Amino acid sequence: MSDTMQPVKKRVHPVDEVLPPGKLAIYGFQHVLAFYAGAVIVPILLARSIGLNNQQLIHLINADLFTCGIASIIQSVGFWKIGVRLPLLQGVTFTAVSPMISIGVAAGGGTDGLLTIYGSVLVAGLVTFAIAPFFGKLVRFFPPVVTGSVITVIGLALLPVAAGDAVTGLDGKQDPTSARNLAYALGTVLLIVIIQRVFRGFIATIAVLIGLVAGTAVAWLLGDASFTDVGSSSWAGVTTPFYFGAPKFAVAAIISMVIVMLITAVETTGDVFATGEIVQKRVGSEDVTRALRADGLATVIGGVFNSFPYTCFAENVGLVRLTRIKSRYVVAAAGVFMIVLGLIPKAGAIVAGIPAPVLGGAGLAMFATVAVVGIQTLTKVDFHDHRNVIIVATSLGLAMFVTAQPDVAKVLPTDLQVLLGSGITIGSISAFVLYLVFFHLGSGLGPAVAGTPGNLIRLEQVNRMDRDEFVTTFGPLFQGPPWIAERAYEHRPFRGTLDLRQAFQEALFSGTEAQQHELINAYPRLGADEPDLEAQSVEDQDTHHLTSLGGSNRDELDALTTAYEERFGIPLIVCVREEGSLDELLAHGRHRLGNSPAQEHYRAMVEIGKIAGYRFDTLVADANPYLSAKTTHLRLQ
Template sequence: MKFPKGGSAPATDAPGSAVGERPEDERPPLRLMLTYGVQHILALYAGVITPPLIMAAAVGLDPVETGLIISAALLVSGLMTLIQTLGVWRFGMRMPLVIGASFIPITAMTAIGESSGLPAVFGASLVAGLFGILIAPVMASLIRFFPPVVTGSVITVVGLALIPVAVGWITENDASGVPTDTGLLLGGATLVMILVLSKVLRGVWGRASILLGLVLGTLLAAALGQVDFASVGEGAVFSLPTPFHFGPPEFQIAAIITMCIMMIVILSEGMADILAVSAVVGSKVDGRRLADGLRADAATAVVGPLLNSFPGSTFSQNIGLIALNKVKSRYVVATGAALLVAMGLFPILGRVVAMIPSPVLGGAGIVLFGSVAAAGIQTLAKVDYEGNQNLVIVAVSLGFGVLSIAAPDFFAGFPEWATMILHSGIVTATASALILNVFFNVLGGRDRRTEKPVEEPGPAPETVGSEASDRS
């Protein structure tokens, strides 16, 4: 999109770029930056707040503490998006990319959190973040080992692994697994409202259907007397973050290994999203710039635990928004990031989210988490299955990924450190996909083609509330 004369500024801060060379360096007028920045917030908000909500439920946080980690997730998302869009030294792509709390490590973090608490989660995330920063250049050079057959399999498993979380919200984690009549009503009504909104709304409002569905579902729950408003008034309205609010990080070997594996997956997803946004924007990406973007993704796992949040990744649904409205300016995304930082400094907003009844979250979670799996399936559709063993790679990887979902105690007989690592279906899916891809497609001295031949481009399908090629 071209803006009025005087509405753009020359690029001077990107290494190796000439003045006015890149479309992402345009500066629209301030009023447009605010308008389009708010659109990006609407597209990502539900995705940013969901991982901390899952973690809060897993470790039994009260509403005030839940509000705190939600605010922290918004704050970290805003800060790291500013770094990704504007760049700080060798961190940041200087592209219109949004970073938010990642869905990929959720199942691993809940397992760690349930057994050892949030300090162990934060300690493992810190080490994984440093590990990710170190390997970012290597990952950028090894992109051929992460073709769609690998990333698609892993992202699909991420979505499938999160579906039980949504079901647990609807049943309010009752031991019987049977929802109450009210829980079933609220979860079902929220799901229906999201689907109707997705049908009747268009553009950015359609992408915000999950957020709007949560609001309407909460209003229905309030009418039924199922919302506790008392906790909203507890705690400060405005507050600066307190580093390590839940205690100093703890470093456990098995948890660290698990999170380092998760970091490899996060970075592989980040590579796919960075390449996707470069195609949408029409800007070239070399190995150095790709590594700078991956460092920003990895650094979120360092900054996040410091401020009581979690590892993050690039959000692909915002790339779809750029393709939709044709606004390619990174300064638009940076404006939205500044608004996120401001929102993160008001814990009361987090407590408002924390009061949403569990069944309402469950109804939205079915769509949100299912969309993550659908994004993985969409990626797998790019794979060429003729004359190779890619179907076997997908089949075995999905099988290993679903194994711990179908039989949670399958690895219980293994040593404790191995059980913690293998308990995550994402770990087993990632390991099997990588190993099998190397075995079938790399060994023998050449890479075999794993993507379908390029066809005449058509309109990209949209997924309701899609989080990532997340992935999510």
């Protein structure tokens, strides 16, 4: 071997790639712009609600940005066993807004209320840090049906926030009838789409940044963007620990904030899984533990530096998906920018000048992208199992209900309103709890896969069946000999209905040529009106009333099936339910007359697989009335 040969360089995962400084800066700043509005809204809402003055509000905003930057660096870069080391940006959780306002008002408002909030935030952060390892072990309770539901809920629940920004004018008031606001929002969306379609590489990855800058520039030229606060803002503003005084500790406030952090832990877990999906990096229990430790530490830092509870910001998860820039060091760069903004109020005032409709337009693109990630995750779910259907439908339904009617939280006592505080909260809790109820509590028999509503056969019972019981139950999926059901039986135990279905498909094509030929000849002639025709065959053919045809239709079908049998020596097998009409079925059969015998042997087996798929769906639907008649079929193509 030559001494000059260089060792092979180990490939770095895109998440761990350190980009050139210029790109890090641009991509990081893009994250800051996407994040900024969501970051400052929490201190604004809180300050207004508990009676803080304008100077105190400015300090809260600076402290928030400063701490967000530190928290984002901790989460993305990480140290020891803290930080998930994924491109996840940290921000103040919206879940905490209502509870913090309640705590502050109950403590007398003003600075006294703020100090009581900080006491509860400090303790809640320590509790989150302590329970992170325990919560990380719950990852097995976050399969795709839970994570997909949570991620979809996050995306859909955030869309109304973007929509609200999109119709908000320079005066801060919402006006859905304003054509100008609509033009800014839709123009920003359109520009982002055009850039993504026309450009490739670097330009495409900063489409959101270009959209925000261009939209702001147009608004400024038309007099709809104001930067008057830049002149009045100071150049430097350092937040100091416990700026407002020593924190105060109240038991009720602490309990309320700990509940907030437990709920936030579910949301953080969903964000971690979403980002893992996007960057194609496997997420495990240790990753969730590190992410929650970072949440806990960031929340403690927030309590010290006059800020609030922290969590992974879903808004920026959508940006990672939209730009496909997976490096965690981009988020670290965003963290540096936020620290700078927190120390230079004048710089923050420039960013704050971005018009709400422009931010709303960018938000529509990013938040919808989060929902798409959730939908992609849900494609891994077996929706033939009615439990999964109920989990997804219920969590989405409740989330959208609370999102559309946020005042429903007021029906609960003040301390419990956090449970209905947002669609993300109730949707995440619902998905998690329903999964536990359906899959880990009770009899654990699993989904109904055969029988009738009064006499169900469940998955666990199927796994306990002997060969004869199994063949008797599932043999009718196929005509004639029972060898397919016998071979499928060998695939036990089945993990779900999808697993059971695949066992039959694999068994179908594992037979010898003689067995397959015998199977094909067991199927009746299309349109055969025989008294002993099996019920399944009658149901298959009744789609187009083939067993009761008359006149020219009967003659055409008989002529086709006769010609087919004479040419190939086997009956013409067609999955009748997939043909749109009798004419289409006849055209399908005539086309197949031009195939070779080998090709038709294979095609017959494929059609048998499709027929069995529909029969399986009927079997499951009969067993479980919750299933829709229009299920998604896993067919052999």
